[in-house]
Amino acid sequence: MDIHYNNSGIVPVIAQDAKTGRVLMLAYANAEALSLSQSTGYAHYFSRSRNRLWKKGEESGHFQKIEAIRVDCDADTLLYIVHQTGAPCHTGYETCFFRELDGKVIARRLVNPDEVYDKKDE
Amino acid sequence: MDIHYNNSGIVPVIAQDAKTGRVLMLAYANAEALSLSQSTGYAHYFSRSRNRLWKKGEESGHFQKIEAIRVDCDADTLLYIVHQTGAPCHTGYETCFFRELDGKVIARRLVNPDEVYDKKDE
Numbered sequence: 332m333d334i335h336y337n338n339s340g341i342v343p344v345i346a347q348d349a350k351t352g353r354v355l356m357l358a359y360a361n362a363e364a365l366s367l368s369q370s371t372g373y374a375h376y377f378s379r380s381r382n383r384l385w386k387k388g389e390e391s392g393h394f395q396k397i398e399a400i401r402v403d404c405d406a407d408t409l410l411y412i413v414h415q416t417g418a419p420c421h422t423g424y425e426t427c428f429f430r431e432l433d434g435k436v437i438a439r440r441l442v443n444p445d446e447v448y449d450k451k452d453e
Numbered sequence: 454m455d456i457h458y459n460n461s462g463i464v465p466v467i468a469q470d471a472k473t474g475r476v477l478m479l480a481y482a483n484a485e486a487l488s489l490s491q492s493t494g495y496a497h498y499f500s501r502s503r504n505r506l507w508k509k510g511e512e513s514g515h516f517q518k519i520e521a522i523r524v525d526c527d528a529d530t531l532l533y534i535v536h537q538t539g540a541p542c543h544t545g546y547e548t549c550f551f552r553e554l555d556g557k558v559i560a561r562r563l564v565n566p567d568e569v570y571d572k573k574d575e
Contacts, residue, residue, distance in 0.1 A: 332555070343479060345467055345479060352473075353474075354467055356525065357465060357467060357525065357530040369554070399559075400554045401551075401554070401559070402553075402554055403479065403550050404543065404544050404546070404549045404551070408550075410476055410550045421526065424526070427525040427526045428523040428532045429526070430454070431521060431523055431524075432454055432491070432522045432523070434454050437521075
């Protein structure tokens, strides 16, 4: 399927936990990241802040093994269904969406933030 | 909480079904859309293609009643937890992510596409 990358050559990617259904994070992929995600079976993204390819967990060990990759109706957003090792979030929480809008924390911290070397990238 | 809108004044919003955990769609919100989502209890977005505020379901009746709004670690992505009426997708499927990358359909069509007046916006 032809993916509609934006003018910067990337698409947003939602990562969802295969077992719990939890939405883990939103990141971005370019064509190379998507290709590597397919060929290796591990989630790859494109870091906008570092302007480079990024294998999730490459520094932290908190990999995402891919079960499926889905594409939305107009092919400009991807959904990675993943098996997460450790914590998806650089804060150590079980999801990047660990807060309500008012700041109330509604998720568990799985990992001490000092142990999370894989900084959040977008 | 201060939301980090991008240079265009919008943030991506993931909509997730409160009951099934299904990821329904990715859209975008500006400050007004977020504010209206909070004050009315129904999902509002900002349509990039139409350059205007958009209440989900305003034409189709396929509203999203909001149960919770969450924000990610760096406050530049939102997660709407919603109760979906009808179909979230303009194709009539139960999710915009109804296809695998190879095109295989993995979701149910709830509504005849001819009856879905609310075109996909981003």
